[in-house]
Amino acid sequence: MAKYLVLLYEDEAGYANATPELRQEVLEAHGRFQQQAGAAILGGAALEPVSTATSIRGDVLTDGPFVETKENIGGYYLIEAEDLDQAIKIAGMVPARFGGVEVRPVWNM
Amino acid sequence: MTGFDPREAAAGAVDAAHRREWAFVLAATARVAGDLDLAEECVQEAYLAALDIWTRQGVPRNPAAWLTTTARRRAVDAHRRAGVLRAKLPLLVEPDAGEPVEPDAIPDDRLRLVFTCCHPALALDAQVALTLRLVCGLTTPEIAGAFLVSESTMAARVTRAKKKIAAARIPYRVPAGADLADRLHAVLVVVHLVFTTGHTAPVGDELVRADLVERAIRLARMLLALMPDEPEVRGLLALLLLTDARRDTWTDNVGRVVLLADQDRRRWDRAAIDEGVTLVLAAMRHRPGRFTLQAAIAALHAEAPSYAETDWPQVLRLYDLLAVAWPSAVVELNRAVALAMVAGPDTALARVDELVAQGRLAGYRYLPATRADLLRRLGRHAEAATEYRAAITLCANEAEREFLTARLAELDVAR
Numbered sequence: 001m002a003k004y005l006v007l008l009y010e011d012e013a014g015y016a017n018a019t020p021e022l023r024q025e026v027l028e029a030h031g032r033f034q035q036q037a038g039a040a041i042l043g044g045a046a047l048e049p050v051s052t053a054t055s056i057r058g059d060v061l062t063d064g065p066f067v068e069t070k071e072n073i074g075g076y077y078l079i080e081a082e083d084l085d086q087a088i089k090i091a092g093m094v095p096a097r098f099g100g101v102e103v104r105p106v107w108n109m
Numbered sequence: 110m111t112g113f114d115p116r117e118a119a120a121g122a123v124d125a126a127h128r129r130e131w132a133f134v135l136a137a138t139a140r141v142a143g144d145l146d147l148a149e150e151c152v153q154e155a156y157l158a159a160l161d162i163w164t165r166q167g168v169p170r171n172p173a174a175w176l177t178t179t180a181r182r183r184a185v186d187a188h189r190r191a192g193v194l195r196a197k198l199p200l201l202v203e204p205d206a207g208e209p210v211e212p213d214a215i216p217d218d219r220l221r222l223v224f225t226c227c228h229p230a231l232a233l234d235a236q237v238a239l240t241l242r243l244v245c246g247l248t249t250p251e252i253a254g255a256f257l258v259s260e261s262t263m264a265a266r267v268t269r270a271k272k273k274i275a276a277a278r279i280p281y282r283v284p285a286g287a288d289l290a291d292r293l294h295a296v297l298v299v300v301h302l303v304f305t306t307g308h309t310a311p312v313g314d315e316l317v318r319a320d321l322v323e324r325a326i327r328l329a330r331m332l333l334a335l336m337p338d339e340p341e342v343r344g345l346l347a348l349l350l351l352t353d354a355r356r357d358t359w360t361d362n363v364g365r366v367v368l369l370a371d372q373d374r375r376r377w378d379r380a381a382i383d384e385g386v387t388l389v390l391a392a393m394r395h396r397p398g399r400f401t402l403q404a405a406i407a408a409l410h411a412e413a414p415s416y417a418e419t420d421w422p423q424v425l426r427l428y429d430l431l432a433v434a435w436p437s438a439v440v441e442l443n444r445a446v447a448l449a450m451v452a453g454p455d456t457a458l459a460r461v462d463e464l465v466a467q468g469r470l471a472g473y474r475y476l477p478a479t480r481a482d483l484l485r486r487l488g489r490h491a492e493a494a495t496e497y498r499a500a501i502t503l504c505a506n507e508a509e510r511e512f513l514t515a516r517l518a519e520l521d522v523a524r
Contacts (some may be wrong), residue, residue: 002278083279083280083282084278084279085279085282085288103277
Protein backbone atom coordinates (compact mmCIF):
# COMPACT_ATOMS: atom_id res chain seq x y z
CA MET A 1 0.00 0.00 0.00
CA ALA A 2 1.11 3.56 -0.63
CA LYS A 3 0.12 6.89 0.80
CA TYR A 4 -1.12 9.85 -1.21
CA LEU A 5 -1.88 13.39 -0.14
CA VAL A 6 -5.01 14.79 -1.75
CA LEU A 7 -4.82 18.58 -1.78
CA LEU A 8 -8.05 20.52 -2.22
CA TYR A 9 -7.51 23.58 -4.39
CA GLU A 10 -10.54 25.83 -4.40
CA ASP A 11 -11.55 29.44 -4.95
CA GLU A 12 -12.18 30.73 -1.43
CA ALA A 13 -14.59 33.35 -2.70
CA GLY A 14 -16.99 30.51 -3.44
CA TYR A 15 -17.21 29.69 0.25
CA ALA A 16 -17.03 33.32 1.44
CA ASN A 17 -20.16 34.12 -0.57
CA ALA A 18 -21.90 30.84 0.18
CA THR A 19 -25.31 30.69 1.85
CA PRO A 20 -25.60 28.70 5.08
CA GLU A 21 -27.49 26.03 3.11
CA LEU A 22 -24.60 25.66 0.66
CA ARG A 23 -22.07 25.39 3.49
CA GLN A 24 -24.19 22.71 5.07
CA GLU A 25 -24.38 20.88 1.74
CA VAL A 26 -20.59 20.91 1.36
CA LEU A 27 -20.11 19.65 4.89
CA GLU A 28 -22.53 16.82 4.25
CA ALA A 29 -20.77 15.98 0.98
CA HIS A 30 -17.48 15.61 2.88
CA GLY A 31 -19.24 13.47 5.45
CA ARG A 32 -20.50 11.18 2.68
CA PHE A 33 -17.04 10.99 1.12
CA GLN A 34 -15.50 10.07 4.46
CA GLN A 35 -18.03 7.31 4.90
CA GLN A 36 -17.49 5.97 1.38
CA ALA A 37 -13.69 6.05 1.56
CA GLY A 38 -13.72 4.66 5.11
CA ALA A 39 -10.42 3.16 6.20
CA ALA A 40 -8.61 4.48 3.12
CA ILE A 41 -8.57 7.90 4.83
CA LEU A 42 -5.61 8.19 7.20
CA GLY A 43 -6.14 11.82 8.08
CA GLY A 44 -7.25 15.19 6.84
CA ALA A 45 -8.36 18.67 7.79
CA ALA A 46 -9.97 21.82 6.50
CA LEU A 47 -7.82 24.94 6.74
CA GLU A 48 -8.58 28.52 7.75
CA PRO A 49 -8.70 30.96 4.78
CA VAL A 50 -5.48 31.86 3.01
CA SER A 51 -5.71 35.39 4.48
CA THR A 52 -4.55 33.82 7.76
CA ALA A 53 -1.42 32.30 6.20
CA THR A 54 2.12 33.29 7.15
CA SER A 55 5.00 32.41 4.84
CA ILE A 56 8.60 32.02 5.91
CA ARG A 57 11.57 32.07 3.55
CA GLY A 58 14.91 32.11 5.32
CA ASP A 59 14.33 34.54 8.15
CA VAL A 60 11.83 36.70 6.29
CA LEU A 61 8.21 36.48 7.33
CA THR A 62 5.51 37.37 4.83
CA ASP A 63 1.85 37.89 5.58
CA GLY A 64 0.07 35.67 3.07
CA PRO A 65 0.44 32.42 1.13
CA PHE A 66 3.70 31.18 -0.37
CA VAL A 67 2.37 31.57 -3.88
CA GLU A 68 -0.50 33.86 -4.88
CA THR A 69 -3.05 31.92 -6.90
CA LYS A 70 -6.75 32.10 -7.63
CA GLU A 71 -7.31 28.67 -6.15
CA ASN A 72 -5.67 27.89 -2.83
CA ILE A 73 -5.19 24.83 -0.69
CA GLY A 74 -8.21 24.82 1.56
CA GLY A 75 -7.80 21.37 3.02
CA TYR A 76 -6.31 17.95 2.54
CA TYR A 77 -6.87 14.25 3.00
CA LEU A 78 -4.11 11.75 3.56
CA ILE A 79 -5.22 8.51 1.94
CA GLU A 80 -3.88 5.01 1.47
CA ALA A 81 -4.22 3.20 -1.85
CA GLU A 82 -2.81 0.24 -3.68
CA ASP A 83 -1.67 2.26 -6.67
CA LEU A 84 -2.33 5.50 -8.55
CA ASP A 85 -5.45 4.12 -10.23
CA GLN A 86 -7.05 3.44 -6.87
CA ALA A 87 -5.82 6.76 -5.45
CA ILE A 88 -7.39 8.59 -8.41
CA LYS A 89 -10.68 6.79 -7.82
CA ILE A 90 -10.75 7.86 -4.17
CA ALA A 91 -9.53 11.41 -4.84
CA GLY A 92 -12.11 11.75 -7.59
CA MET A 93 -14.86 11.37 -4.98
CA VAL A 94 -13.54 14.27 -2.84
CA PRO A 95 -16.00 17.18 -3.02
CA ALA A 96 -14.37 20.34 -4.42
CA ARG A 97 -17.09 22.33 -6.10
CA PHE A 98 -15.07 25.57 -6.37
CA GLY A 99 -11.98 23.97 -7.85
CA GLY A 100 -10.39 20.54 -7.88
CA VAL A 101 -7.89 18.29 -6.19
CA GLU A 102 -4.26 17.38 -6.70
CA VAL A 103 -2.98 13.90 -5.86
CA ARG A 104 0.62 13.65 -4.65
CA PRO A 105 2.32 10.40 -3.75
CA VAL A 106 3.97 10.51 -0.33
CA TRP A 107 7.67 9.76 -0.62
CA ASN A 108 8.27 6.18 0.38
CA MET A 109 11.66 6.08 2.13
CA MET B 110 32.31 -13.08 -49.51
CA THR B 111 31.55 -16.78 -49.63
CA GLY B 112 30.35 -19.19 -47.00
CA PHE B 113 28.52 -18.75 -43.72
CA ASP B 114 29.58 -15.91 -41.46
CA PRO B 115 28.34 -16.68 -37.94
CA ARG B 116 28.78 -13.11 -36.75
CA GLU B 117 26.73 -11.77 -39.63
CA ALA B 118 24.02 -14.35 -39.00
CA ALA B 119 23.96 -13.45 -35.31
CA ALA B 120 23.83 -9.72 -36.07
CA GLY B 121 20.94 -10.29 -38.47
CA ALA B 122 19.04 -12.33 -35.87
CA VAL B 123 19.67 -9.73 -33.15
CA ASP B 124 18.45 -7.02 -35.46
CA ALA B 125 15.29 -8.93 -36.35
CA ALA B 126 14.66 -9.73 -32.68
CA HIS B 127 15.05 -6.06 -31.85
CA ARG B 128 12.38 -5.09 -34.35
CA ARG B 129 9.97 -7.92 -33.60
CA GLU B 130 10.49 -8.93 -29.99
CA TRP B 131 11.60 -5.82 -28.11
CA ALA B 132 8.20 -5.15 -26.54
CA PHE B 133 7.72 -8.78 -25.53
CA VAL B 134 11.16 -9.07 -23.93
CA LEU B 135 10.94 -5.74 -22.10
CA ALA B 136 7.40 -6.34 -20.90
CA ALA B 137 8.28 -9.76 -19.49
CA THR B 138 11.43 -8.39 -17.86
CA ALA B 139 9.67 -5.40 -16.28
CA ARG B 140 7.60 -7.69 -14.09
CA VAL B 141 10.73 -9.22 -12.59
CA ALA B 142 12.77 -6.01 -12.49
CA GLY B 143 9.97 -4.14 -10.75
CA ASP B 144 11.26 -0.99 -12.36
CA LEU B 145 11.17 0.10 -15.98
CA ASP B 146 14.65 1.66 -15.87
CA LEU B 147 16.27 -1.52 -14.59
CA ALA B 148 14.23 -3.60 -17.03
CA GLU B 149 15.42 -1.49 -19.96
CA GLU B 150 19.03 -1.78 -18.84
CA CYS B 151 18.79 -5.57 -18.50
CA VAL B 152 17.12 -5.96 -21.89
CA GLN B 153 19.78 -3.82 -23.57
CA GLU B 154 22.46 -5.97 -21.94
CA ALA B 155 20.69 -9.14 -23.09
CA TYR B 156 20.67 -7.92 -26.70
CA LEU B 157 24.39 -7.09 -26.44
CA ALA B 158 25.16 -10.51 -24.96
CA ALA B 159 23.10 -12.15 -27.69
CA LEU B 160 25.34 -10.80 -30.42
CA ASP B 161 28.36 -12.37 -28.77
CA ILE B 162 26.84 -15.68 -27.66
CA TRP B 163 24.77 -16.28 -30.80
CA THR B 164 27.94 -15.74 -32.87
CA ARG B 165 29.72 -18.51 -30.93
CA GLN B 166 26.86 -20.91 -30.26
CA GLY B 167 24.43 -20.21 -33.06
CA VAL B 168 21.04 -18.48 -32.99
CA PRO B 169 18.64 -20.14 -30.54
CA ARG B 170 15.40 -21.71 -31.71
CA ASN B 171 13.34 -19.12 -29.85
CA PRO B 172 15.29 -15.81 -29.73
CA ALA B 173 12.59 -14.01 -27.72
CA ALA B 174 12.64 -16.64 -24.99
CA TRP B 175 16.45 -16.60 -24.89
CA LEU B 176 16.52 -12.80 -24.60
CA THR B 177 13.78 -12.76 -21.97
CA THR B 178 15.39 -15.43 -19.83
CA THR B 179 18.75 -13.65 -20.04
CA ALA B 180 17.29 -10.24 -19.23
CA ARG B 181 15.17 -11.57 -16.36
CA ARG B 182 18.17 -13.37 -14.86
CA ARG B 183 20.13 -10.12 -14.95
CA ALA B 184 17.26 -8.33 -13.22
CA VAL B 185 17.14 -10.92 -10.46
CA ASP B 186 20.94 -10.71 -10.08
CA ALA B 187 20.76 -6.95 -9.83
CA HIS B 188 18.22 -7.22 -7.02
CA ARG B 189 20.34 -9.80 -5.18
CA ARG B 190 23.42 -7.62 -5.49
CA ALA B 191 21.56 -4.61 -4.15
CA GLY B 192 20.27 -6.80 -1.35
CA VAL B 193 16.74 -5.71 -2.00
CA LEU B 194 14.56 -8.53 -3.15
CA ARG B 195 11.74 -6.25 -2.19
CA ALA B 196 11.78 -4.19 -5.38
CA LYS B 197 11.49 -0.46 -5.63
CA LEU B 198 8.09 -1.01 -7.18
CA PRO B 199 6.54 -3.94 -5.31
CA LEU B 200 3.43 -3.69 -7.42
CA LEU B 201 5.24 -4.73 -10.53
CA VAL B 202 6.71 -7.80 -9.02
CA GLU B 203 4.94 -11.12 -9.06
CA PRO B 204 5.45 -13.47 -6.11
CA ASP B 205 7.30 -15.96 -8.32
CA ALA B 206 9.49 -13.33 -9.90
CA GLY B 207 12.76 -14.88 -8.81
CA GLU B 208 11.94 -18.31 -10.18
CA PRO B 209 13.54 -19.46 -13.41
CA VAL B 210 11.09 -19.53 -16.29
CA GLU B 211 10.32 -22.08 -18.92
CA PRO B 212 10.56 -20.42 -22.32
CA ASP B 213 7.02 -21.45 -23.21
CA ALA B 214 5.67 -20.15 -19.94
CA ILE B 215 6.87 -16.57 -20.33
CA PRO B 216 3.77 -14.43 -19.89
CA ASP B 217 2.93 -12.02 -22.69
CA ASP B 218 2.96 -8.73 -20.80
CA ARG B 219 2.99 -6.44 -23.82
CA LEU B 220 -0.49 -5.09 -23.06
CA ARG B 221 0.53 -4.23 -19.51
CA LEU B 222 3.48 -2.32 -20.91
CA VAL B 223 1.33 -0.47 -23.43
CA PHE B 224 -1.31 0.52 -20.88
CA THR B 225 1.37 1.73 -18.46
CA CYS B 226 3.07 3.86 -21.13
CA CYS B 227 -0.30 5.33 -22.19
CA HIS B 228 -1.59 6.03 -18.68
CA PRO B 229 -3.72 9.22 -18.64
CA ALA B 230 -1.83 10.51 -15.56
CA LEU B 231 1.11 11.08 -17.96
CA ALA B 232 1.12 14.01 -20.38
CA LEU B 233 0.26 12.98 -23.94
CA ASP B 234 3.73 13.83 -25.28
CA ALA B 235 5.23 11.70 -22.51
CA GLN B 236 2.88 8.82 -23.37
CA VAL B 237 4.02 8.98 -26.98
CA ALA B 238 7.71 9.17 -26.07
CA LEU B 239 7.45 6.27 -23.61
CA THR B 240 5.55 4.10 -26.07
CA LEU B 241 8.14 4.65 -28.77
CA ARG B 242 10.98 4.05 -26.37
CA LEU B 243 9.67 1.10 -24.34
CA VAL B 244 7.23 -0.63 -26.69
CA CYS B 245 8.95 0.06 -30.01
CA GLY B 246 12.54 0.13 -28.73
CA LEU B 247 13.43 3.43 -30.40
CA THR B 248 16.37 5.35 -28.96
CA THR B 249 15.95 8.78 -27.42
CA PRO B 250 17.81 10.54 -30.29
CA GLU B 251 15.49 8.81 -32.80
CA ILE B 252 12.39 9.96 -30.95
CA ALA B 253 13.80 13.48 -30.53
CA GLY B 254 14.48 13.61 -34.28
CA ALA B 255 10.93 12.60 -35.13
CA PHE B 256 9.34 15.18 -32.84
CA LEU B 257 11.79 17.97 -33.60
CA VAL B 258 12.90 18.53 -30.04
CA SER B 259 16.45 18.41 -28.70
CA GLU B 260 17.83 15.14 -27.40
CA SER B 261 18.17 16.58 -23.91
CA THR B 262 14.52 17.68 -23.92
CA MET B 263 13.37 14.23 -25.02
CA ALA B 264 15.66 12.51 -22.51
CA ALA B 265 14.25 14.67 -19.72
CA ARG B 266 10.70 13.89 -20.85
CA VAL B 267 11.32 10.14 -20.77
CA THR B 268 13.14 10.25 -17.43
CA ARG B 269 10.44 12.34 -15.81
CA ALA B 270 7.71 9.99 -17.04
CA LYS B 271 9.55 6.89 -15.79
CA LYS B 272 10.10 8.56 -12.41
CA LYS B 273 6.43 9.37 -12.12
CA ILE B 274 5.44 5.79 -12.96
CA ALA B 275 7.67 4.57 -10.12
CA ALA B 276 6.99 7.27 -7.52
CA ALA B 277 3.25 7.60 -8.03
CA ARG B 278 2.86 3.84 -8.54
CA ILE B 279 1.20 3.83 -11.91
CA PRO B 280 0.18 0.18 -12.06
CA TYR B 281 1.62 -2.34 -14.49
CA ARG B 282 -1.76 -3.74 -15.38
CA VAL B 283 -4.36 -4.02 -18.10
CA PRO B 284 -7.39 -2.07 -16.86
CA ALA B 285 -10.51 -4.11 -16.33
CA GLY B 286 -14.23 -3.61 -16.61
CA ALA B 287 -15.64 -0.15 -17.11
CA ASP B 288 -12.18 1.47 -17.19
CA LEU B 289 -11.01 -0.50 -20.22
CA ALA B 290 -12.88 1.43 -22.93
CA ASP B 291 -11.52 4.84 -21.87
CA ARG B 292 -8.01 3.56 -21.29
CA LEU B 293 -7.96 1.68 -24.60
CA HIS B 294 -9.04 4.84 -26.39
CA ALA B 295 -6.07 6.66 -24.82
CA VAL B 296 -3.75 3.94 -26.19
CA LEU B 297 -5.27 4.23 -29.67
CA VAL B 298 -4.88 8.02 -29.58
CA VAL B 299 -1.16 7.56 -28.91
CA VAL B 300 -0.75 5.10 -31.79
CA HIS B 301 -2.69 7.42 -34.09
CA LEU B 302 -0.53 10.35 -33.03
CA VAL B 303 2.64 8.40 -33.83
CA PHE B 304 1.17 7.73 -37.28
CA THR B 305 0.09 11.30 -38.03
CA THR B 306 3.43 12.65 -36.82
CA GLY B 307 5.07 10.38 -39.36
CA HIS B 308 2.83 11.65 -42.10
CA THR B 309 2.41 15.33 -41.47
CA ALA B 310 5.37 16.61 -39.47
CA PRO B 311 6.16 19.84 -41.31
CA VAL B 312 9.92 19.34 -41.23
CA GLY B 313 12.38 16.83 -39.86
CA ASP B 314 14.13 13.74 -41.05
CA GLU B 315 12.15 12.04 -43.85
CA LEU B 316 13.43 8.56 -43.02
CA VAL B 317 12.66 8.80 -39.33
CA ARG B 318 9.15 9.91 -40.16
CA ALA B 319 8.56 7.05 -42.59
CA ASP B 320 9.76 4.78 -39.82
CA LEU B 321 7.14 6.27 -37.46
CA VAL B 322 4.40 5.33 -39.93
CA GLU B 323 5.69 1.75 -40.03
CA ARG B 324 5.96 1.63 -36.25
CA ALA B 325 2.41 2.90 -35.79
CA ILE B 326 1.00 0.30 -38.18
CA ARG B 327 3.00 -2.43 -36.46
CA LEU B 328 1.75 -1.22 -33.05
CA ALA B 329 -1.84 -1.34 -34.29
CA ARG B 330 -1.29 -4.88 -35.64
CA MET B 331 0.20 -5.95 -32.32
CA LEU B 332 -2.75 -4.50 -30.39
CA LEU B 333 -5.23 -6.24 -32.67
CA ALA B 334 -3.44 -9.56 -32.22
CA LEU B 335 -3.56 -9.08 -28.44
CA MET B 336 -7.10 -7.69 -28.29
CA PRO B 337 -8.95 -9.32 -31.20
CA ASP B 338 -12.37 -8.59 -29.69
CA GLU B 339 -11.99 -4.80 -29.57
CA PRO B 340 -13.63 -3.30 -32.69
CA GLU B 341 -11.97 0.09 -32.25
CA VAL B 342 -8.51 -1.51 -32.48
CA ARG B 343 -9.63 -3.05 -35.77
CA GLY B 344 -10.98 0.34 -36.82
CA LEU B 345 -7.70 2.08 -36.02
CA LEU B 346 -5.63 -0.42 -38.00
CA ALA B 347 -8.05 -0.01 -40.90
CA LEU B 348 -7.74 3.78 -40.71
CA LEU B 349 -3.94 3.66 -40.73
CA LEU B 350 -3.83 1.23 -43.67
CA LEU B 351 -6.41 3.13 -45.72
CA THR B 352 -4.68 6.46 -45.08
CA ASP B 353 -1.22 5.11 -45.78
CA ALA B 354 -2.41 3.44 -49.00
CA ARG B 355 -2.67 6.92 -50.53
CA ARG B 356 0.66 8.17 -49.21
CA ASP B 357 2.43 8.27 -52.61
CA THR B 358 -0.18 10.53 -54.19
CA TRP B 359 -0.45 13.27 -51.57
CA THR B 360 2.27 15.35 -53.12
CA ASP B 361 3.43 15.69 -56.70
CA ASN B 362 6.98 15.07 -57.91
CA VAL B 363 8.13 18.48 -56.64
CA GLY B 364 6.53 18.08 -53.22
CA ARG B 365 3.38 20.15 -53.76
CA VAL B 366 0.17 19.11 -52.03
CA VAL B 367 -2.29 17.25 -54.29
CA LEU B 368 -5.93 17.33 -53.18
CA LEU B 369 -7.96 14.15 -52.91
CA ALA B 370 -9.95 15.25 -55.97
CA ASP B 371 -6.79 15.39 -58.10
CA GLN B 372 -4.87 12.37 -56.80
CA ASP B 373 -3.93 9.59 -59.22
CA ARG B 374 -6.08 6.77 -57.84
CA ARG B 375 -4.27 4.13 -59.92
CA ARG B 376 -1.23 4.64 -57.69
CA TRP B 377 -3.05 3.86 -54.45
CA ASP B 378 -1.90 0.69 -52.69
CA ARG B 379 -4.69 -1.78 -53.51
CA ALA B 380 -3.47 -4.50 -51.14
CA ALA B 381 -3.54 -2.08 -48.19
CA ILE B 382 -6.96 -0.81 -49.24
CA ASP B 383 -8.37 -4.35 -49.48
CA GLU B 384 -7.06 -5.21 -46.03
CA GLY B 385 -8.36 -1.93 -44.59
CA VAL B 386 -11.82 -2.39 -46.11
CA THR B 387 -12.10 -5.95 -44.75
CA LEU B 388 -11.12 -4.73 -41.29
CA VAL B 389 -13.51 -1.80 -41.31
CA LEU B 390 -16.44 -3.96 -42.41
CA ALA B 391 -15.84 -6.22 -39.41
CA ALA B 392 -15.41 -3.26 -37.05
CA MET B 393 -18.63 -1.58 -38.28
CA ARG B 394 -20.71 -4.55 -37.09
CA HIS B 395 -20.44 -3.19 -33.56
CA ARG B 396 -21.38 0.28 -32.39
CA PRO B 397 -18.64 2.14 -34.23
CA GLY B 398 -16.31 4.50 -32.37
CA ARG B 399 -14.26 7.42 -33.62
CA PHE B 400 -11.49 5.49 -35.37
CA THR B 401 -13.84 2.98 -36.99
CA LEU B 402 -16.00 5.79 -38.41
CA GLN B 403 -12.94 7.63 -39.72
CA ALA B 404 -11.80 4.38 -41.30
CA ALA B 405 -15.22 3.83 -42.87
CA ILE B 406 -15.05 7.29 -44.46
CA ALA B 407 -11.51 6.59 -45.68
CA ALA B 408 -12.76 3.29 -47.14
CA LEU B 409 -15.49 5.02 -49.15
CA HIS B 410 -12.89 7.38 -50.60
CA ALA B 411 -10.44 4.56 -51.26
CA GLU B 412 -13.01 2.50 -53.17
CA ALA B 413 -14.52 5.33 -55.21
CA PRO B 414 -13.49 5.36 -58.88
CA SER B 415 -13.20 9.17 -58.78
CA TYR B 416 -13.86 12.14 -56.53
CA ALA B 417 -17.15 12.93 -58.27
CA GLU B 418 -18.30 9.30 -58.15
CA THR B 419 -17.69 9.00 -54.39
CA ASP B 420 -20.75 7.95 -52.37
CA TRP B 421 -21.05 11.42 -50.83
CA PRO B 422 -24.47 10.87 -49.18
CA GLN B 423 -22.98 7.89 -47.32
CA VAL B 424 -19.85 9.92 -46.44
CA LEU B 425 -22.13 12.61 -45.02
CA ARG B 426 -24.08 10.04 -42.95
CA LEU B 427 -20.82 8.74 -41.50
CA TYR B 428 -19.72 12.28 -40.64
CA ASP B 429 -23.04 12.75 -38.80
CA LEU B 430 -22.20 9.70 -36.67
CA LEU B 431 -18.60 10.84 -36.26
CA ALA B 432 -19.68 14.29 -35.07
CA VAL B 433 -21.51 12.53 -32.21
CA ALA B 434 -18.70 10.09 -31.39
CA TRP B 435 -16.02 12.77 -31.62
CA PRO B 436 -17.39 16.33 -31.44
CA SER B 437 -14.62 18.51 -32.82
CA ALA B 438 -13.87 21.33 -35.21
CA VAL B 439 -11.99 19.09 -37.61
CA VAL B 440 -14.98 16.76 -37.99
CA GLU B 441 -17.40 19.66 -38.48
CA LEU B 442 -15.25 21.18 -41.22
CA ASN B 443 -14.79 17.88 -43.03
CA ARG B 444 -18.50 17.27 -42.75
CA ALA B 445 -19.05 20.64 -44.43
CA VAL B 446 -16.92 19.48 -47.36
CA ALA B 447 -19.13 16.40 -47.76
CA LEU B 448 -22.22 18.57 -47.37
CA ALA B 449 -21.01 20.75 -50.23
CA MET B 450 -20.84 17.67 -52.47
CA VAL B 451 -24.33 16.54 -51.48
CA ALA B 452 -26.25 19.80 -51.09
CA GLY B 453 -24.02 22.39 -52.80
CA PRO B 454 -21.40 24.87 -51.61
CA ASP B 455 -23.99 27.46 -50.52
CA THR B 456 -25.57 25.07 -48.00
CA ALA B 457 -22.11 24.05 -46.76
CA LEU B 458 -20.99 27.68 -46.41
CA ALA B 459 -24.13 28.50 -44.43
CA ARG B 460 -23.36 25.58 -42.11
CA VAL B 461 -19.73 26.68 -41.64
CA ASP B 462 -20.81 30.24 -40.86
CA GLU B 463 -23.35 28.91 -38.37
CA LEU B 464 -20.54 26.97 -36.63
CA VAL B 465 -18.36 30.10 -36.61
CA ALA B 466 -21.22 32.10 -35.06
CA GLN B 467 -21.50 29.43 -32.35
CA GLY B 468 -17.76 29.80 -31.70
CA ARG B 469 -17.19 26.13 -32.41
CA LEU B 470 -14.34 26.63 -34.88
CA ALA B 471 -12.44 29.34 -33.00
CA GLY B 472 -8.74 29.31 -33.82
CA TYR B 473 -8.95 26.28 -36.12
CA ARG B 474 -6.35 26.87 -38.77
CA TYR B 475 -8.09 25.09 -41.64
CA LEU B 476 -11.20 27.27 -41.29
CA PRO B 477 -10.13 30.05 -43.70
CA ALA B 478 -8.92 27.52 -46.29
CA THR B 479 -12.26 25.70 -46.18
CA ARG B 480 -14.27 28.93 -46.46
CA ALA B 481 -11.99 30.08 -49.27
CA ASP B 482 -12.68 26.93 -51.26
CA LEU B 483 -16.47 27.17 -50.79
CA LEU B 484 -16.48 30.88 -51.75
CA ARG B 485 -14.37 30.13 -54.82
CA ARG B 486 -16.85 27.49 -55.94
CA LEU B 487 -19.68 29.99 -55.47
CA GLY B 488 -17.83 32.47 -57.71
CA ARG B 489 -17.34 34.93 -54.83
CA HIS B 490 -13.68 35.41 -55.74
CA ALA B 491 -12.92 38.62 -53.82
CA GLU B 492 -14.09 37.09 -50.55
CA ALA B 493 -12.27 33.85 -51.40
CA ALA B 494 -9.02 35.79 -51.92
CA THR B 495 -9.31 37.35 -48.45
CA GLU B 496 -9.75 33.91 -46.92
CA TYR B 497 -6.82 32.42 -48.86
CA ARG B 498 -4.59 35.22 -47.58
CA ALA B 499 -5.72 34.49 -44.01
CA ALA B 500 -5.07 30.78 -44.56
CA ILE B 501 -1.55 31.47 -45.86
CA THR B 502 -0.61 33.38 -42.71
CA LEU B 503 -1.83 30.47 -40.57
CA CYS B 504 -0.32 27.57 -42.44
CA ALA B 505 2.40 25.48 -40.87
CA ASN B 506 4.52 24.20 -43.71
CA GLU B 507 5.95 25.07 -47.08
CA ALA B 508 3.93 22.51 -49.09
CA GLU B 509 0.65 23.91 -47.77
CA ARG B 510 1.78 27.48 -48.29
CA GLU B 511 2.64 26.80 -51.93
CA PHE B 512 -0.68 25.11 -52.50
CA LEU B 513 -2.68 28.01 -51.05
CA THR B 514 -0.61 30.59 -52.90
CA ALA B 515 -1.25 28.79 -56.18
CA ARG B 516 -4.99 28.69 -55.49
CA LEU B 517 -4.98 32.39 -54.67
CA ALA B 518 -3.19 33.17 -57.94
CA GLU B 519 -5.82 31.23 -59.93
CA LEU B 520 -8.61 33.44 -58.65
CA ASP B 521 -10.07 36.01 -60.97
CA VAL B 522 -9.64 39.03 -58.73
CA ALA B 523 -8.94 42.61 -59.67
CA ARG B 524 -6.00 43.71 -57.53
